[in-house]
Amino acid sequence: MSESDAGDAGFVRLHIVSPEEVLFDGRVSWAQVPLEDGMIGIWPGHGALVAALGSGEVEYLVGGDVLRLGIGSGVLRISDERCVVMVSRLLGEDDEGDAAGGAVHDTLFDELEEVLEEPWPDDEADREAEG
Numbered sequence: 001m002s003e004s005d006a007g008d009a010g011f012v013r014l015h016i017v018s019p020e021e022v023l024f025d026g027r028v029s030w031a032q033v034p035l036e037d038g039m040i041g042i043w044p045g046h047g048a049l050v051a052a053l054g055s056g057e058v059e060y061l062v063g064g065d066v067l068r069l070g071i072g073s074g075v076l077r078i079s080d081e082r083c084v085v086m087v088s089r090l091l092g093e094d095d096e097g098d099a100a101g102g103a104v105h106d107t108l109f110d111e112l113e114e115v116l117e118e119p120w121p122d123d124e125a126d127r128e129a130e131g
Contacts, residue, residue, distance in 0.1 A: 012029075079119075
């Protein structure tokens with residue numbers, strides 16, 4: 001954990017994003033995320049990891065409330081005290097949209113996946129921690 005994350009001790013910074021929008025961005029006590037091969041629990045101090053998401057519900061504890069969000073496939077990236085859940089779609093979304101919209105959606109998802117695989121520059125991580 002870096003010095004810039006010291007104010008978040010005991011928390012995980014959770015980012016849940018889709019190609020269209022940021023679905024959640026905040027501090028959580030823990031998160032549980034569906035992977036292709038089962039569920040994974042994420043707590044403060046979790047080791048670095050990149051994994052493929054499976055369909056299911058992301059659960060996370062904010063204050064005393066457990067929040068849930070149904071997701072389709074995607075990518076999970078954990079580094080330091082940051083957890084990024086990048087979803088290709090939400091459960092319940094219509095899978096039979098027009099072909100052009102689907103192609104744009106796939107392109108955005110691929111671009112997001114590339115960006116999240118790159119390490120954050122130190123100055124960008126410091127700005128994120130301050131904000």
